[in-house]
Amino acid sequence: MITIKEYVAPVSLEEAYKILMSGKTNLILGGFGFIKMGSRAVNKAIDLCNLSLDYITETTDEILIGAETSLRTLEINEIIRNYCGGAISEGVSNIVGVQFRNMAKVGASVFSRYGFSDLLPSLLVLDAKVRLYKGGIMDLEEFLEKDFERDILVEVILPKKKGMAVYDCIRKSTGDFPIINGAIFRGEDGQYKIAIGSRPQRAKLAVKAAKALEDGENIETVVDIIPEELHFGTNVRGSKEYREDMSKALVSRMYCKVGA
Ligand SMILES: Cc1cc2nc3c(=O)[nH]c(=O)nc-3n(C[C@H](O)[C@H](O)[C@H](O)COP(=O)(O)OP(=O)(O)OC[C@H]3O[C@@H](n4cnc5c(N)ncnc54)[C@H](O)[C@@H]3O)c2cc1C
Structure with missing residues (x-):
């Protein structure tokens, strides 16, 4: 209790x-x-309800998402849906149900750095930053690697990237926690980013695999790099070996969807 x-x-x-x-x-x-x-x-x-942190706004170069924004708003907001193919909206649409997403907040979801997060993989491939009250602005990638420090997440900052991102996951049933999830970004300039989450550890970028794609390696070779590069583990939802295999299937699937 x-x-x-x-x-x-x-x-x-x-x-x-x-x-x-x-x-x-x-x-x-x-x-x-x-x-x-x-x-x-x-x-x-x-309660941060008096701090006007429920917003999604854009500037010339960035999209700003306030900490008090609900996951449901993230799912249906036009700016987010139209941003790089809508991978962020797609990711959060998998979380529990609409009523739950109406209540759960972006700040809590990002600050908590859950391993099973359906939000973090998309944010990672899109080069998101976080603004912390005390810690200031830092790359999400750095924030996810840092030791835990008490702070307040104020907003998430998305650079206006040119390209397409795709989110995908494998779950036993709708509304359940993901067994594995991930996102891929393909930039108009040929840049690739791949993130895998629910390993079951928190989402991480697969830098070598993305570089191999940029260098023109075929996808069959690239997917073999994923389990070599990232650590996978076992929990009640899936074994290490299953996740390693599924990471390859997931990345192949996302690669096809991203229009490569
Ligand atoms: C049953 C259940 C199933 C779920 N399934 C999934 C799933 O499949 N995929 C998925 O991605 N997520 C899932 N989640 C997580 C969910 O999406 C939210 O991320 C989670 O509930 C936290 O959001 P909240 O607003 O409820 O935060 P709260 O429960 O209110 O807070 C969570 C933590 O964040 C801290 N916190 C809150 N706001 C801030 C802030 N601005 N700055 C710093 N710290 C802050 C709180 O102190 C607390 O420690 C699930 C959650 C539940 C309860």
Whole structure:
């Protein structure tokens, strides 16, 4: 069971961060979907609802997604759907159901760096950055490798890339956690990016495999690089060996879909 002693809704990020750091059992609230699955005693639950972080906007070079944006908004928003083939929207559309996605937030989903995330592979291949209140702006790739530090994720920043991205996954049934998932990006300039998630560790870029595609290697050769380059493991959803095999099928499938 989860217990919360005090609910607070600060009016500035500075105040929210101060409250967060003022006690080990204080935490930021997203949509409360994952927190409520656990068992802990929370002192102060910090709601970011007064900070105007529910937005998707664009500048000349970037798309900005506020931390309080719901996964459902990410799925149906026209800017995101039209961005590089809509891989981000496609990825999150697999998560549980519409009611759940209406509640779950982008900031919580990215900051938590879940291994099973259906959002992270697409963000990785699209060179997303995160803006943290204390940590500042950093590449998502770097953020995913870093040791955990308490902070507030303020927004996700997408560069306006020219190209096409595809997300795909293998799951036992709709709404279940993915056994393996991934995304591929093909730039108009011939650049490739491949990310594999649910290994079951969190999503990671397959740099050597992407380079091989750029160098003109055929896809049958490239997929063999994936299990050599990335580490796969076993959990209740699938074995290491199964994931290694499926990573090849997944990348082949995405490669065909990305219009190569
Ligand atoms: C039953 C279930 C099934 C799921 N299946 C999938 C799935 O198949 N694929 C998938 O990708 N995801 C899945 N998820 C995860 C889901 O998509 C969300 O990522 C998750 O629920 C967190 O979002 P939330 O808004 O509910 O966050 P919360 O539960 O409110 O918070 C989660 C964590 O994030 C922290 N947090 C919240 N906001 C911020 C912020 N702005 N900055 C820093 N820290 C913050 C909180 O303190 C907490 O530690 C599933 C979740 C559940 C509960």
